[in-house]
Amino acid sequence: MTVITEIEDLRRIYKRRVPKMFYDYAETGSWTQQTFRENTTDFAKIRLRQRIAKDMAGRSTRCRMLGEEWAMPVALAPVGLCGMQHADGEIKAARAAEKFGVPFTLSTMSICSIEDVAEHTEKPFWFQVYTLKDDDFMRRLIARAKDAKCSAIVITVDLQVMGQRHKDLKNGLSAPPKPTPAAILDVMTKWRWALGMAQTKRRFFGNIVGHAKGVSNAASLSSWTAEAFDQSLDWERIKELRDMWDGPVILKGILDAEDAKQALNVGADAIVVSNHGGRQLDGALSSIRALPSIMDAVGDKMEVHFDSGIRSGQDVLKARALGATGTMIGRAFVYGLGAMGEEGVTKALEVIHKELDTSMALCGKRDINDVDRDILLVPEDFEGRWA
Numbered sequence: 001m002t003v004i005t006e007i008e009d010l011r012r013i014y015k016r017r018v019p020k021m022f023y024d025y026a027e028t029g030s031w032t033q034q035t036f037r038e039n040t041t042d043f044a045k046i047r048l049r050q051r052i053a054k055d056m057a058g059r060s061t062r063c064r065m066l067g068e069e070w071a072m073p074v075a076l077a078p079v080g081l082c083g084m085q086h087a088d089g090e091i092k093a094a095r096a097a098e099k100f101g102v103p104f105t106l107s108t109m110s111i112c113s114i115e116d117v118a119e120h121t122e123k124p125f126w127f128q129v130y131t132l133k134d135d136d137f138m139r140r141l142i143a144r145a146k147d148a149k150c151s152a153i154v155i156t157v158d159l160q161v162m163g164q165r166h167k168d169l170k171n172g173l174s175a176p177p178k179p180t181p182a183a184i185l186d187v188m189t190k191w192r193w194a195l196g197m198a199q200t201k202r203r204f205f206g207n208i209v210g211h212a213k214g215v216s217n218a219a220s221l222s223s224w225t226a227e228a229f230d231q232s233l234d235w236e237r238i239k240e241l242r243d244m245w246d247g248p249v250i251l252k253g254i255l256d257a258e259d260a261k262q263a264l265n266v267g268a269d270a271i272v273v274s275n276h277g278g279r280q281l282d283g284a285l286s287s288i289r290a291l292p293s294i295m296d297a298v299g300d301k302m303e304v305h306f307d308s309g310i311r312s313g314q315d316v317l318k319a320r321a322l323g324a325t326g327t328m329i330g331r332a333f334v335y336g337l338g339a340m341g342e343e344g345v346t347k348a349l350e351v352i353h354k355e356l357d358t359s360m361a362l363c364g365k366r367d368i369n370d371v372d373r374d375i376l377l378v379p380e381d382f383e384g385r386w387a
Ligand code: GLV
Pocket: 080, 109, 159, 276, 279
């Protein structure tokens, strides 16, 4: 049995255990995957300042995000199809998050429904919505989130049209998978996954199937997005969506300082700097490169969270040191989920927490709330000079 010491260990196990179609769905970026790659390689360009003879005893990574206290500045990002990565995946991930003390965000494109996750967890979770054309469906979805006692809404603002991920088209991605000869052969080698799936009834998009009208193929992500997503979205509409929810609203998918200012204008409580894990506009800046200019624009006026590229606690520390209130992990927890269900998500959180805590200590800090830009060595040209 592999001793799991890093997120990469979980990814390797995940790859062996989950059908290729779902592994590829999570692990791919759009088109050439340049942005997907740079999300992680740009993190590595930032170095940490080692300090010594600082009191490192009694450390804490506890912090506040959206008015609540959490175990560390990390939330589970909304990720579609978690229930295809592992049977009942969203419930498993939500449970791991609540036990660890970090927020869980349920995706609209989840397999387990909002009600189902609420029924199987104790604490409120965050709920993610897309910007859809069907106003009635949006209102009902948001009302369902309210009934389920969700504590915040995350509106994804960077997916009016879907970025093309070649592998999803080649694999014929759907939930549940279609029984093509290739899919059957693949599943035969993934017996753990198949056993779990045989034992659960949760195999369809639980928030959509039976709830959204006029959706001809709810099993296929690409056809649902093409039919249902509001391509004419503007800030007016974002404000309307913002006003549908009377609690905290987070706009996720901001990569430009001008958009960050607009988000502030429409009354968002927080934004998430994100390029959707490199899954939308290939060729866009990595998220970590975009963060400093957005912090300069709105950092003192609203919570700025960070997403895309986090694979370690050191990445969390770097984003936090650049000013992010919190970070979101997507793939890092999905690897754990696919590898070993709830236990795997807990493992992913433990790995990240340990890396965060130890790195913070070696930078001479013992409280995450005292971490600032001073612990970093950032290349002078990090943000780039673009014409
Ligand atoms: C959906 O948001 C996706 O990135 O697949």
